Amino acid sequence: MSGALLLGAARRPLSLTARLALVFAAFAASLLLVVGLVLGKAVEDHFDELDDHDLSAKLAMIGHLLGQVDSEAAREALPRRLDDALVGHDTVSVELLDAAGQVFYSARAEGFAAQPHQHGADTGWRSADHRLIGREAVFTMPLPQPQAVTARVGLDISHHLHFLEAVRLRLWFGISVAALCAGALGWLAARKGLAPLGRVTATARGLSAQRLGERLSERDAPAEVLALVEAFNGMLDRIEAAFRRLSEFSADLAHELRTPISNLMTETQVALSRSRGADDYREVLASNLEEFERIARMVGDMLFLAQAENGLLPRPAETVELADEARALADFYEALAEEQGVAIAVAGAGRVTGDRLMLRRALSNLLSNALRHAERGSTVEIGIAEAGGRVALAVRNAGDTIPPELLPRLFERFHRGGAARERHGEGAGLGLAITRSIVQAHGGEVEVESAAGLSTFRLLLPAVGNSAAGRPPNPVISPDEAPP
Incomplete structure (x- = not known):
């Protein structure tokens, strides 16, 4: 039996208030999710743009310095000038390779420990707990014998990724909280908006033969429920009127039937009070027959009225x-x-x-x-x-x-x-x-x-040719053509 109760409870549909609250929560969560995705993608694209700008700027700076190396003295001073240029750029790693692929200058070279050797395009990799992206380009030092130099620049973007991850976590948390708040607000709004339906239910439960005069207030009913409240009050008016007519009819019918039945009982008791002749009994039966006919006519008339009130009379033909x-x-x-x-x-x-x-x-x-x-x-x-x-x-x-x-x-x-x-x-x-x-x-x-x-x-x-549904208002008949 408990299993059946649990099954019945599981199959019971959610209330309208709960459904509206879930719709509010789902809509708010969907809207905020879209906004969060768009915002996250915009921030990520912005950081990518900044990183690309930094890599391009660093390569341009290195290319500029290499373009000034036109003597051995300038070449010997190149590492110092690069170190000075990279002061304060702790997230930048630089490697310079000669034509034989040998590194002749490096700054924070640990960032290149796991770098794949991919040339001509941006490359991303991990080094320890850091995430880096890199780019390389080939420059020429204008020495008496020009030398090609491959410059590799690596940029640590871990702080950007940490920021994006924190933003995503906060967005998910905010979306969850906002969805719960939207669901709670939706539940409150739906509960308040559907309060007239609760009053309809309470009024319907309290209705009885002695309490047919109750009506719902139409003043605080919202527009969406006002039609229902008006229809419900109209139904109560019709039920009360029908019940009143039924009560009056029952009382009147009992009153009208009481007279012929009382006459029948009296005449029968008188006839049975002592022995009588055939003519006396015949006279009593004839009198009783009149009362029975009266009752039969009354019952027939009542059946006719009942058919009329229920629309069962023959259609005009x-x-x-x-x-x-x-x-x-x-x-x-x-x-x-x-x-x-x-x-x-x-x-x-x-x-x-x-x-x-x-x-x-x-x-x-x-x-x-x-x-x-x-x-x-x-x-x-x-x-x-x-x-x-x-x-x-x-x-x-x-x-x-x-x-x-x-x-x-x-x-x-x-x-x-x-x-x-x-x-x-x-x-x-x-x-x-x-x-x-x-x-x-x-x-x-x-x-x-x-x-x-x-x-x-x-x-x-x-008149012939005029339907009942489309009949005009009461005609104004002049005294000459009015019926007597």
């Missing part, structure tokens, strides 16, 4: 004449309207692209809602008008005015618009929510207004 659907529904509800003493009027026309059965269901919910709340002797008006690339379908009825504070909540699930409107029916409060879901699935919007005893529910749908 056919051209729908809204006027035809409105007249068909007016005929269907005619008997109910006559029973309540209400008339239905349809005016206007408009075509949209969508699912005909779903649009009929949305209009049916509005019409049945209007009939339930319409005053006796009034007329429920269905008006259709097309303007600005959209079709507006409005259902208007006369009745109780809906308070303005309740208008935004009418299309929420299980909302009935207050106690005054709740008395007019036994619906579960899902019809308008279903209507909104259908309209939104078709790329449209729903509106409602209520004033002076008149309530108008309006559906705004893209």
Whole structure:
């Protein structure tokens, strides 16, 4: 087991902070290495240039002195003059050879102990602990009988090499220290720059059903992380809103189901309290069937809303004449309207692209809602008008005015618009929510207004040939062409 843990730890990738620190260190080391190599090569070339200049100067000096040897006296004085010229030049070795190759003058000859006999080019060699370079040239002494002299000059460059070696050591040490400092600074900068990510992690770990209101601060987030912080806060907003809707939905659903279930339990308990006849049991079963149908409708409506919220409703596929659907529904509800003493009027026309059965269901919910709340002797008006690339379908009825504070909540699930409107029916409060879901699935919007005893529910749908994604803003419809 310990081996597996070690293997897992070995395979664990480095953190982003560690990676950035390594990148900083590697970049700094590479940059400093290049700079060090360039600097070292420049110093080395400079020393080579100085050494070449020294060798050339010494050979020129020796050649000048040899050129002045035009007598035996001058030849005898040559060693002394060479010694005087080489005073203070402790790193220079000199040998003069006659035509037979015999050395007739030398200064610090130990430097030539291991010198290879290579003529005509610069030569490098070692003598004891010293590193030397040398050059030779042939001169002529202008004696009565001219004599050729081979001059060898050796230059000890050990001090240059020691200096270059010390420079390289210091460069390597400086590069190593600079790389470590760059890595440490990179680690600090990355840790500070990625601190918002740590706060995202801490916030995510602390989230729970009771702590969905926490948000990350956007004030100190760097530009590279600000988009992530905004997206994370937006996600929390959506999660909190969805959780709140789910909680409200669960509470509302439990509340709505409690009534029919309580009715079923009560009627069943009463039926079982004593022996009854077949007709009594049949009546109880019929009553229970009504409650079961109510529950089934509620469950079906909730499944429909769940499909709508998850984008599972059918896609629009056919051209729908809204006027035809409105007249068909007016005929269907005619008997109910006559029973309540209400008339239905349809005016206007408009075509949209969508699912005909779903649009009929949305209009049916509005019409049945209007009939339930319409005053006796009034007329429920269905008006259709097309303007600005959209079709507006409005259902208007006369009745109780809906308070303005309740208008935004009418299309929420299980909302009935207050106690005054709740008395007019036994619906579960899902019809308008279903209507909104259908309209939104078709790329449209729903509106409602209520004033002076008149309530108008309006559906705004893209006309044929206009996509939902590219629909224009709400059209301004003149009073003459606006639906009733």
